[in-house]
Amino acid sequence: MERHSVKSSVRFCFDVAVLATFAALFVTAGYAAANGWTGPGAAPTPQMQAQSASELAPGSAQLINPEDLVKILQSPKGEKPLVLNVGPHLLYMQAHIPGSEYIGAGSDSQGIESLRRRVKPLPRKTFIVLYCGCCPWSHCPNVQPAYNELHKAGFTNVKVLYIADNFGTDWVYKGYPTIKGQ
Numbered sequence: 001m002e003r004h005s006v007k008s009s010v011r012f013c014f015d016v017a018v019l020a021t022f023a024a025l026f027v028t029a030g031y032a033a034a035n036g037w038t039g040p041g042a043a044p045t046p047q048m049q050a051q052s053a054s055e056l057a058p059g060s061a062q063l064i065n066p067e068d069l070v071k072i073l074q075s076p077k078g079e080k081p082l083v084l085n086v087g088p089h090l091l092y093m094q095a096h097i098p099g100s101e102y103i104g105a106g107s108d109s110q111g112i113e114s115l116r117r118r119v120k121p122l123p124r125k126t127f128i129v130l131y132c133g134c135c136p137w138s139h140c141p142n143v144q145p146a147y148n149e150l151h152k153a154g155f156t157n158v159k160v161l162y163i164a165d166n167f168g169t170d171w172v173y174k175g176y177p178t179i180k181g182q
Contacts, residue, residue, distance in 0.1 A: 056144060056160055058137065064129060064159040070176050073099070079127050081159070084118070086111060086146040087132035091167060095178040097131065106132065106146030115146055116153070124154045131160065133167025 056062055064072075072078065083099060085092050086106035096102070103118060104111025119128070128150060132142040143160050150158045163170045172178055 056147060058162060058164070062147070062158070062160055063162040065162055066171055066174065066176060069097075069129060069161055073097075073177075081127040081129040082122070083129045083131065084115070084146075085132070086115065086130050086142045087134045087140075087167075091134055093181055095167065095172050095180050096182075097171070098177050098179050100131070103146070106130075106142035106144070106149075111142070112145060112149050115149055119150065119153065119155065122155075125157050126155065127157045127159075128155060129159045129161055131163060131167075133161075133163040133171065135166060137162065137164050 069081075069083075073080065073083075080099075083097050083101070084103045085096055085100050086103050088105055089102060092100075092102045101118070104114040106112065106115070119126070130143055130146050130150070132140050134140060134142065140163075147158060147160055
């Protein structure tokens with residue numbers, strides 16, 4: 001009986017490792033496709049990686065911190081941004097920024113197409129804030145492709161909400177306004 005249990009445990013670990021590998025490949029391939037990286041392995045060049053990292057690096061002008069966005073959204077004066085969620089639908093349903101619109105995952109071609117449709121009629125100077133919050137900033141597969149798409153479409157007033165760890169930690173648990181469901 002004990003030998004069967006060991007075999008089952010080994011098989012389970014093997015299955016988990018295989019699934020994790022496929023998941024990692026799927027996310028990487030989706031991110032690469034959303035960024036227009038093609039070819040064998042769909043890997044970005046070092047120049048592409050450096051450019052992407054520098055454009056949305058912590059502290060860059062393209063980012064907006066949660067506390068600054070809250071101030072803008074709660075201020076009776078000034079232009080209010082169009083806030084677009086480009087992360088997983090499940091996270092949006094759990095909690096999202098009031099007034100934000102769910103677009104679809106930025107790492108997914110359907111999400112990018114939804115983003116294109118949503119912004120197509122808008123003036124290119126429209127103030128837009130993108131956010132995801134699915135995972136730590138350095139691992140998010142969604143914000144960079146969405147930002148790149150808006151930049152490519154000629155939008156000049158786009159910010160990305162800087163969420164260092166995840167939406168729960170950096171927004172919800174800090175007591176910033178949220179809505180659940182919808």
